[in-house]
Ligand SMILES: O=C(O)CCC(=O)C(=O)O
């Protein structure tokens with residue numbers, strides 16, 4: 072079950088929660104997700120995002136020039152999103168502390184130079200449910216601030232197999248990925264990092 076939990080400004084980080092064999096199995100499951108729902112590079116009003124993404128589950132998070140929202144179908148194929156893999160659901164059930172399963176699984180792919188600016192996850196209908204975030208592949212510098220914009224932040228390198236839970240008072244904290252350490256893991260062919268976030272959107 073990995074190392075002791077870390078409290079990062081209320082975000083609970085479980086280092087090494089997913090062991091190497093399970094990481095490889097999850098990666099294979101995510102490859103199937105990407106086959107059914109091709110990975111896209113969202114272009115928002117601010118321009119193209121550096122992170123590529125796709126989704127699984129009843130609802131997928133979609134970003135485009137019109138804004139951010141959850142949708143039941145892939146914007147390019149028009150098909151429903153594939154089901155959330157059991158390997159991913161198992162992590163939610165082990166750490167989320169709620170009886171409800173997630174209805175959305177966002178798969179973020181960080182290739183060369185990709186990062187994610189500070190933001191809140193607030194497109195969901197009920198902030199009583201946590202967000203569970205799984206890291207695979209290269210290490211990423213995860214920055215956590217406060218619910219309020221600006222102010223003090225604390226950073227931690229997330230490694231392959233780490234799981235972070237944003238719940239309770241930390242459900243709406245600002246957070247982002249400053250950078251990814253290229254070549255720090257050999258899990259993903261071609262390099263890079265995959266982050267999987269599970270949410271109850273409803
Ligand atoms: O990549 C990460 O670890 C964070 C992803 C994230 O914050 C998000 O998808 O909302």
Ligand SMILES: [Fe+2]
Nearest residue numbers: 190191192246
């Ligand atoms: Fe987020």
